[in-house]
Amino acid sequence: MERLIQILSVFLLISLLFINSSTGYKVIKKFEYKFSFKPPYLAQRDGSVPFWEYGGNAIASSDNVRLAPSLKSQKGAIWTKNPVPFDYWEVDLLFRVTGRGRVGADGLAFWYTQSKGAYDGEVFGSSDKWNGLGVFFDSFDNDNKHNNPYIYAVQNDGNKLFDHQNDGGAQQLGGCLRDFRNKHFPTRAKINYHNNVLTLMFNNGLNSNEDDFEMCFRVENVVLPKNGYFGVSAATGGLADDHDVIHLLTSSYGAPGATAPETPVSPEDHAKLQQEYLDYQKQLELQKEEYRKEHPGDKAAEMEDFYESDSQRELRQIFQGQNQIFGEVKELSRKLDEIVGKQERTMSLISQQAGAIGANIPPPPAGQPPQAGGYVDTIRRHEVDAIFNNQNQFQNAISEMRQFVLEIKQRIDTVINNQAKAPTAQVHAVGFDTQSLVNEVRDGLNQVKVNVAQVSAHLGQQSSCPTVNCVTFTSVLIIVAVQLVLILGYNIYRDNRDNQAKKFY
DSSP states (O other): OHHHHHHHHHHHHHHHHHHHHHHSOOOOEEEEEEEEEOSSSOSOTTSOOTTEEEEETOEEOSSOEEEEOSSTTOEEEEEESSOOOOSEEEEEEEEEEEOSSSSOOSEEEEEEESSOOOSSBTBTBBOSSOEEEEEEEEOSOSSSSSOOSEEEEEEEESSOOOOTTTTTGGGEEEEEEOOOBSOSSOEEEEEEEETTEEEEEEEOSSSSOTTOOEEEEEEOSOOOOSSOEEEEEEEOOSSOOEEEEEEEEEEEEOOTTOOOOOOOOOHHHHHHHHHHHHHHHHHHHHHHHHHHHHOTTOOTTOGGGGSOOHHHHHHHHHHHHHHHHHHHHHHHHHHHHHHHHHHHHHHHHHHHHHHHHHHTSOOOOTTSOOOTTOOOOOOOHHHHHHHHHHHHHHHHHHHHHHHHHHHHHHHHHHHHHHHHHOTTOOOOSSSSOHHHHHHHHHHHHHHHHHHHHHHHHHHHHHOOOOSSOOOOHHHHHHHHHHHHHHHHHHHHHHHHHHHHHHTTO
8 A cells, every 4th residue: 555655656746747847948959960979970081070170199080089099198189169159058978998907097078168278288188277167087096095987077267277186176066986997888978067057977888778877966056158169188197098989969958948940831832842742642653553554463562561551650659658658667666666675774774773772771680571662682584594504504514424434434344354355465565475475385395295205105006117217306396496486476466456456445
C-alpha cells in the first residue's frame, strides 16, 4: 500500500510539472553550425577547420583535433573566428584524454571569453587574466591533495591571475572529482548556460550510452560578457597525454518568452505546390500502368507494398509511445527501489545506534525481567551462518587429516610386510646383506661336498674308475665359482628391485 502511494505521488508530481511547463513559455533551442565542428569531415583538405582557427601544437584531422600530443611541454588551442551573437547557449564537448602513465598532465580547458586567448598560454595552453569563463579538466595534482583528475569552473574579470599551484583554490565556482583519462569510450561534457545559471553534465565514458549523464555542478548568478568567443585548449608538462577533441556542438537558446517565427505561405505558392503534387501523382500512376503492362505476371512488386499506410503509421506511433511510457515507468520503479533501499539502510543504522545506546544500560538484577526500553543483544542470522560454516570447514579438515593418517598407516604396513617376506632385502651401504650371502654360499658348498662324497662312495662300491678321466678338483672349483657368481648376481638384482619398490611407499 505504501509503495502504491509513492507511485501515485510520483505520477502526481510529474503531471504537475507537465502542467507548469505547458503554462510557461517554450524555450527555443537552435543548432549553431558556425560555432561547431564534428567528424567525419572536420578538417578540409588544406587542414583548416571551417569557422574555426587553431594554433600552437594543435593538429586537425578529419576525425578530431589533437590540441596537445603526448610529448613534454606541448600547448595548443582552437578558437572561433567570429564572436557569439547569442546570450545563452549549450555546448556538447566530446573528447578523449589518453596516456601511458598512471598520472597525466596537464589537462584540457573549455573557454568562453570576451576576446580570444593565446595558443601557447600559461593556463592550460591559453592566456591568463581572461574575461569570461573557463571550465578546466585538470588531470595533474598540483596542490598535492590527491583529488585529481578534477573538473571545475573558474570565472575571471580580466584582472586576476589563475592560482595554478592550488588548482584554482578559492577561485572555483564549482567542481567534481571525475576520472576522464584512459576510458574505453570518449568522455562527454554538456556545458549549459541559461538565465545566468551554469550547469555541467558529465558522461564518464564507461559505456556506450550517450545519454548516461550525471550532474557535476550547478552555479547560479553567473554573469558572462556578451559577444564572446568559444575556445578549447590543452597543455602538457613533465608528464604528457594525448588531448583529442572529437566534436564540439553548440546550440543557442532564444530570449525568454520568445516564440518561433512563423513564415506564412502565400496563396500563389500554395497553389503552385498543390499543382506540382497532383502532377507528380499523375506521373506516378502512369509509370505504374506502364510497369504492369511490361510485367503482367509480377504481382509482388506493387509500389503500395513499399509505403506505410496511415493505420500502420498510427499503430507504430502508438507502439513507440507505449514503449517510451514503459521505459519511464521502469526508470521510476528503479528510482523508487533505490529510495526504499536507502530508507531501509537508514532505518538499520538508526536501529544499530539505538542498540549501541541500549547496550550501555546495566543489566537488571537476578530474578527480574529486563526493562521494556532495554536492548537485548541476541545472535543474528549471519552470525549463526558463520558459525555453521566454520564448523563445516573444521570437520572437513579433520576428515582430510584422518584420511591422510590412514594412508600413511597402510603404507607402513605394506613396508613391514615386505620386510617380513624378504628379510635380506635391506638397504645398506653396499646394497645387499653380505653376511647372509656368505652363509648361503657356505651352505651351498657344504651341500656340494656332501653330494660329491656320496656319489664317490657309491661309485667305489660298484666298480672302479672308468678309463676316461674323472672330474678333477679344478673343474669342481670352476663350477662352484660359476654358481657363486650366479648367486651374487641374483641377489644384487633382487636387492635393486626391492629398493625400487620401496620408493613407491
